[in-house]
Amino acid sequence: MLILKVLFRNAFRNRLRTGLTILGITIAILAFGLLRTLISAWYAGVEASSATRLVTRNAVSIIFPLPHFYKDKIQQVSGVKTVSYGSWFGGVYGDEKNFFANFAVEARSFLELYPEFIIPPDDREVFLKDQKGCVIGKKLAARFGWKIGDLVTLKGTIFLGNWDFVVRGIYQGRDKDTDESQLFFHWKYLNEIQKKALPNWTDKVGYYMIGVTRPEISGDVAVAIDQIFKNSLAETLTETEKAFQQGFVAMSGAIVAAIQIVSFVVIFIIMAVVANTMAMTTRERIGEYAILKTLGFGGGHIAALIFGESFVITIIGCLLGVAATFPATKVISTELGAYFPVFNIGRETVLLNFVAALGIGFVAAIIPTRRAIKIRIADGLRRIG
Amino acid sequence: MAVPLAYNFRNLWTRRLTTILTVSGMALVVFVFASILMLADGLQKTLVETGSFDNVVFLRKGSSSEVVSGVTRQQAAILEAFPEIAIGPRGQKLLSKELVVLVALTKKGSDKPSNVILRGIDENSLLLRRQVRLVEGRLPRMGSTEVIAGMSIVQKFKDIGMGETLCCGMRDWKIVGVFDAGNTGFSSEIWGDTDQFMQAFRRNAYSSVIFKLQDASGFQNVKSHIEGDPRLTLEVKRETKYYADQSEMMAKFLRILGISLTLIFSIGAVIGAMITMYSSVANRTAEIGTLRALGFQRRDILIAFLLESLLLGFLGGIVGLFFASFMQLITISTMNFQTFSELAFSFSLNLQIIYMGMGFALIMGFVGGVLPAVRASRMIIVDALRAS
Numbered sequence: 053m054l055i056l057k058v059l060f061r062n063a064f065r066n067r068l069r070t071g072l073t074i075l076g077i078t079i080a081i082l083a084f085g086l087l088r089t090l091i092s093a094w095y096a097g098v099e100a101s102s103a104t105r106l107v108t109r110n111a112v113s114i115i116f117p118l119p120h121f122y123k124d125k126i127q128q129v130s131g132v133k134t135v136s137y138g139s140w141f142g143g144v145y146g147d148e149k150n151f152f153a154n155f156a157v158e159a160r161s162f163l164e165l166y167p168e169f170i171i172p173p174d175d176r177e178v179f180l181k182d183q184k185g186c187v188i189g190k191k192l193a194a195r196f197g198w199k200i201g202d203l204v205t206l207k208g209t210i211f212l213g214n215w216d217f218v219v220r221g222i223y224q225g226r227d228k229d230t231d232e233s234q235l236f237f238h239w240k241y242l243n244e245i246q247k248k249a250l251p252n253w254t255d256k257v258g259y260y261m262i263g264v265t266r267p268e269i270s271g272d273v274a275v276a277i278d279q280i281f282k283n284s285l286a287e288t289l290t291e292t293e294k295a296f297q298q299g300f301v302a303m304s305g306a307i308v309a310a311i312q313i314v315s316f317v318v319i320f321i322i323m324a325v326v327a328n329t330m331a332m333t334t335r336e337r338i339g340e341y342a343i344l345k346t347l348g349f350g351g352g353h354i355a356a357l358i359f360g361e362s363f364v365i366t367i368i369g370c371l372l373g374v375a376a377t378f379p380a381t382k383v384i385s386t387e388l389g390a391y392f393p394v395f396n397i398g399r400e401t402v403l404l405n406f407v408a409a410l411g412i413g414f415v416a417a418i419i420p421t422r423r424a425i426k427i428r429i430a431d432g433l434r435r436i437g
Numbered sequence: 438m439a440v441p442l443a444y445n446f447r448n449l450w451t452r453r454l455t456t457i458l459t460v461s462g463m464a465l466v467v468f469v470f471a472s473i474l475m476l477a478d479g480l481q482k483t484l485v486e487t488g489s490f491d492n493v494v495f496l497r498k499g500s501s502s503e504v505v506s507g508v509t510r511q512q513a514a515i516l517e518a519f520p521e522i523a524i525g526p527r528g529q530k531l532l533s534k535e536l537v538v539l540v541a542l543t544k545k546g547s548d549k550p551s552n553v554i555l556r557g558i559d560e561n562s563l564l565l566r567r568q569v570r571l572v573e574g575r576l577p578r579m580g581s582t583e584v585i586a587g588m589s590i591v592q593k594f595k596d597i598g599m600g601e602t603l604c605c606g607m608r609d610w611k612i613v614g615v616f617d618a619g620n621t622g623f624s625s626e627i628w629g630d631t632d633q634f635m636q637a638f639r640r641n642a643y644s645s646v647i648f649k650l651q652d653a654s655g656f657q658n659v660k661s662h663i664e665g666d667p668r669l670t671l672e673v674k675r676e677t678k679y680y681a682d683q684s685e686m687m688a689k690f691l692r693i694l695g696i697s698l699t700l701i702f703s704i705g706a707v708i709g710a711m712i713t714m715y716s717s718v719a720n721r722t723a724e725i726g727t728l729r730a731l732g733f734q735r736r737d738i739l740i741a742f743l744l745e746s747l748l749l750g751f752l753g754g755i756v757g758l759f760f761a762s763f764m765q766l767i768t769i770s771t772m773n774f775q776t777f778s779e780l781a782f783s784f785s786l787n788l789q790i791i792y793m794g795m796g797f798a799l800i801m802g803f804v805g806g807v808l809p810a811v812r813a814s815r816m817i818i819v820d821a822l823r824a825s
Contacts, residue, residue, distance in 0.1 A: 069712050076708040083701045112605045113541040113552050115504060115777070116638070142505070155588035210505050212498070252641065285607065285639065302549035303779075309478075311694075317469055318702055324462035325709035332453050332716045419454065 058207070059360040066333070070365060073329045077412065078376060087315035088401040094308055095301055096394035100229040101293035104267045105165065106274055108260040109296070111287040117256035118286050120243075125280055126260060131273040136161035138239055139258035141169035143206030144214060145196070148376050152192055152422025154206065156242040165263045166434040168226040175200065175221035183241050185220035189232035191393060193222045204235075209241065212249065233258040241309045255437040260316040261293070278359035319408050326416035330362050334420035341424045342432025358424060363410065370409030372403055440733055440741035445748055448717065455713055456749065461603050461755025462709040463801055464511045466702045471761035471794040473695025476769070477688045482783040484684035487621040488676035489654050491523070492565055495646040495663075502683060502776045503537040504554075512669055519662065521655040522648045525564055532648035533561040539778050540605050543595045544770075552778045553590060555605075556700065557631030565649055568621050568734075574599050574614030577629055585614035589781035593770045603627070606637030622680065625770070625781045635819035640749040665693050666780070683775045690774075703801055706753070708731035710805025714746050718813040726821025727815050735814040742810035743803065750802020754795040760785055761794070 064070055072328075092099075107128065110116035117139070126135050138157035144150065163169065171179070171187060171307055179185045199206060202219045217237050225232045239257065246254045262277070266272045274290035282286045301308070334341070341354050354377060378399060385395035495516060500506035508516075513534050522530045536557035541550040556562075560579060563569055573742045577583035582605065591597050602611040610629060635641065650656060656675060663669050676680075716718045718725070725738060733741075761784075770781040 060488075068718075072708045072715075076705045079701060079704050079708075083698070087698075111538040111541075112638070115539045115552075135531060148501075164538045170570075209499055209501060213462050267719070283607070287607075299550060302547060303551050303772035304774070305549070310473075314469055314698060317465055318705065321462045321465045321702055321705045324458045324465070325705055325712065328462075328709055329457050329712055330457040331458065332712070336720075405440060 055360070057355070057386045059357070059364050062333075062357065063361045064363045069329055069332070070305045071400070072364055073326055074369040074372065076322055076325045077366055077409065078372040080318050081370050081373025081375050081409060081410075082152055082380060084315055085373065085397065085401055085405050086217050086380060087311055087318070088404060089305065089306055089377075089381055089395060089397050090392070091311055091315070092396045092398050092401070093392040094304075096229050096392070096396075097231070098229065098294055098301060099169075101130045101297045103292055103294055104264055104270065105293040106262040106264060106270055106277070106290050107293050107296040108262060108277055108288045108290040109258070110273075111289040114258070116286065117258055118260065118288065119252075120255040121255055122257075122260065122281065122288070126262060126277055128282070129273060129276045129285050131264050131266070131269045132262055133274075134161050134165050134263035136165050136261045136263075137257040137259065138162065138236075138261065139242065139256075140210075141206070141208070141215075141237075141242065142210045142305040143208050143235075144173040145206055152195075152233050152235065154237070156239040158239050162236065162261070165261055166228045168358075168380055169223040170226055171221040171223045171427075178221035181245075182214065182218060182220055183238050186235055186237035187216035187221040187223050187420070188235045188394075190222055190224050192235060193219075195233070198222075206235075210224050211246065211253075213245075215245075228396055229394045232366070262290070319412065323412045323415055324368060326362065326412050328418065329365070330358065331423075333361070334358060336430050338424065342427065342429045345429050345432070348400055354424050355421045358421045359414070359417045363413040366413035366416070368411040370405055373409075374405050377401075377405075380407070387388040438492050440737050441726065442744065443549060445741060447743060448721075449748065451718065452713075457715075458701055458711050459713045459749055460752045460756060462796055463706045463750060464756035466699060466801065467754050467757025467794050467798045468761050469702060470695065470797055471758055471786070471790055472764050472773040472784065473691060473698070473762060474790045474793065475761065476782075476785050477640050477691040477789065478787065479769075479782045479785040480691065480773075481681070481684045481688045482785050483620050483780070484680040485677060485682050486568070486619070487604040488678070488680040489545070489565070489567065489649075490584045490675060491650050492647055492676035493656060493659060494674050494676050494679045496644075496674070496679075498670050498672050500672075502719060503535075503644045504776055504778065506537075506644050508534070508644065508646050508671065509642045512671060513643055515666070515668060516648070516671075519648070519658050519659065521650055521652070523651040525561065529561065530648070531561055531564055532645045532646065533559050534631060534646050535559075535562065536634050536640060536646045537644040538634065538640070540603075540627075542597065545593055545595050548595075551594075551772060552774070553594065553754065554626040554778045555584075556626050556628050557634035558628050559631050562628070562647075564649055566618070566623060569616050569623055570617045571614050572617045574612075577613055579630050580633070581630065582608050582610050582633055583654075584627050584767075585616050586612050586627045587624040588615060588617040589624040589768070589770060590627060590779075591615050593779075597627075606634075608633075608637050608795025620783070622780055625779050653785075659817075660775045665786065683773065686775050687773055699797070704808055707801050707805045710746060710749055710802055710808065713749065714742065714805075714806045714809035715812070717745070718742065718809045721813075722824040723815065725816050726818055726824070729816070729818045730822065734763060738809050738816075739814035742813045743806050746806020746810065747799055747802045748796045750800070750805075751795075754803070757798065758791060758794050765788060774791050 110118055123135050136158050138155045141154045141156050143154050179187055198219050202221050204217045205213045264273050277290045278288050480758050496506040515608040522532050525531045538555050541557050542553045544551050601612050662671050663673050764784040767781040773780045
């Protein structure tokens, strides 16, 4: 207990310097935590996807559609429970800045396959019956102030023209990482309009979503599905929903990697700052260390004093930083909700914060300790701060 | 009289460890700051250089990129009759009808698929793109399933190279050449015959029509012509504008990310500088007293300490920019959100970034040094001299 008191007293001997250092660590830990959260937000889609669902898309690339009649063939594969399908609609509300994801889906099977989208049963029935109806996420509804019964007009970028939808339901996510900022409407509506506008593009779907009976067989089912369509005009590629989402993330992998690197740079910056503080502290106290040595304390004691002081500073900073991360993420998730629908602090992030703080404290104390231990008693005593 | 600069240099030298630590903190901030600006700049440069000012691109109305656009054969034929089109060496009109599709290819290293642009070209396409140069092999023969691949694709993707075949659309495409389009988006594409691609991928419309203007000022004419003809549900853009628009979102994203990151980081570095300067003031109390007793004014002391702090910033800036300049050797290949396809680009350093990086470093030095310098200048001579 006494030693702890000594460490605290020592740490706060120069209040201004220690205060500044702690502030620096707080900010660094905050930045580190936010960056890690940003990265995990990038992977949110992957985390939220289920291993029991498969996604079938055109083997050439996602921009090529698949024929609608594949549905019946996929349904026949053993192990397949539900087949749903949809297309990326790519509609824009007013301006491109108001981006949110919107899909045309086969609604009944889709809602069955995605139990994490929770809609009140009454609204659900109304939505299923209304071909112009759509359901929207809770966050999306809050963002534009849409209510049930409102008319929403999207401008198509892939499917031209203005498209009107009536909000029939607002879904809520079952899990914390469910994306609540999407819009879904009936694929049939899209298809009917396309029949007039672009007959060539009718009866085509962007992808199939498949629910399997047991997760263990999903690999076999995927192979079996691709086998059916081998050597056809539209060959398919079936993978688990997780792998499918991962593919999207991997495409922007370079950026994620850059953020990852940068999140460690901030640790190095603060390491330099703390090391600097410790170097100054020990330089000022070289005389004291010499006295301690004269009194018979060994190198181990001195090392413990310096390392302990360094840890005291970094851990206080870390605690403050972690405490600040929570309100900060809240602000960011409301400000940037459009880009990162899911923005949660993971437990791993908090853990990494502490590991980083301890790492900083340790590395920062190495050189000053070496100096303090190596100094000869006579030199130390002779030296004037 | 001002305190000599040598005094500051020697001070920094005496406290080497502290100086190095402070400078390296600032250098890291400047490094990140410069790198991210270089990345955004490199991206923009790549896409801007992809287009030529004389070329105009026609896309379907409302489509932001070639991938989602469609121009029917009939519309293409109408465009072909425009009088503004430049005439090529063999007397042909310099107009090309192109098809753009995305195919998923496997990246080297990560083994993950990524979307690559497959561009169907005709014999005029190369005349319109002066930047494109064949470095290996030959051009594809029109009417055959031969393709040529861009440099960046060959370097970053698996099984893409001379003599390899690419399998998609139920056909095998033989790579007969490799082309280099310098620092442009074309380097991240694969080119082959449009008509073959249209057959293979069951497309009956082109993605875009591009032609060269006879006279660069003829753009307005073309534009009003398009708008006046109800058959042409098209949009026309200069090629430079078209490609610049495609880099806008991502460059903005990188800049916002970069600037907000560096602002946070810089707080850390400023604190580092402040700690250093405060302690350097505290350690030199007697020295400051002596200087004042010798007749140096408060202002001189203030300036001397500010200079020392600025010097720290300057050193940090130099070191940071020095290392950032090596980033130019790195090429990044990633997905452009707007076109949904792979694009290779490199970090590009220019004078503006150097100025900004250095300015940023000096600001950090200044902010970190101003409070300690004020404290130093306010010391009372007698008290300062008495300090041990």
